[in-house]
Amino acid sequence: MVFEYILKKNGLDPSTDLTIDQSISFGLTAAAFTSSDADYTIEFEPFATTLELEGNGSVVxxxxxxxxxxxxxxxxxxxxxxxxxxxxxxxxxxxIQRGLDYVNSHSSEEIAKTISPQFKETPLDKLTQIVERYKAQDTWKEDTVFEESSFELLERILEEAGQLKETVPYKELVTTEFSTKAVK
Structure with a gap:
């Protein structure tokens, strides 16, 4: 849904300007990309970096x-x-706030070492590269506050994808009380 939202935002119609194959299981998209005639794939880490390091693709x-x-x-x-x-x-x-504080105040190498037990199959140098990419992309917010603009963006994406019939007021679904206290 996010990908289609971005395509539309950039003047492309996902239903007429390209073909999106959504039949591939989530964990198999990188393998399918390397063995098919697809021009692009959407990957989460560590698959995106693995494709690059193996010379099978580039993150664009x-x-x-x-x-x-x-x-x-x-x-x-x-x-x-x-x-x-x-x-x-x-x-x-x-x-969760302490985790955000940690990733926003430590180097990519320090973070990679800390999380490496959770990613035993990923070498430390690759994990460091992935963390560095996340830092460069400003992936981690400074706090856990769910901002109204992000809520509205999510609603817009869901609406455009035909998954949301009507919007709900932010204040009816979101509380920032605990996030605000956690920042202090």
Whole structure:
């Protein structure tokens, strides 16, 4: 949906100007790209960097950079849960904020070493390169505050993709109370 939004934003019609094959399983798109006649693929890391390092492709753009801050990761809880367990929500938000503080204050090498146990199949030098790309693209925000402009961008993308029939007011779905406290 984000890719199609970016195409439209740049004057291309995804239904007439190109062919998008969405039949390929998410984890197999890089392999399919190298063995087919496709001109482009959309990849998350570490697959994008792997394609480059193997000489099978080049990263030409970042969907995140081209789209603006789309909240790819957002956490949801029932209002009743938030009301009954605010300390759990605050602790969780504080932990995410500490993670953002860490990635925004440490080098790519330090971050790569820290996260390497979670990516055992990815060599440290490649992981460092991936983190550096994320830093250069300004992937990590400074805080966990879900801004209204990002919410509206997400709604616009969902609407254009035919996945959202009507918008919902930001204040009805989003609370920044815990994020604001976590920043302090």
């Amino acid at each position: 753009a970042s969907l995140g950079t081209e789209s603006g801050y789309v909240p790819y990761t957002a956490y949801s809880a029932r209002k009743s849960y938030i009301k009954q367990h605010p300390e759990v929500i605050q602790s969780f938000t504080n932990a």
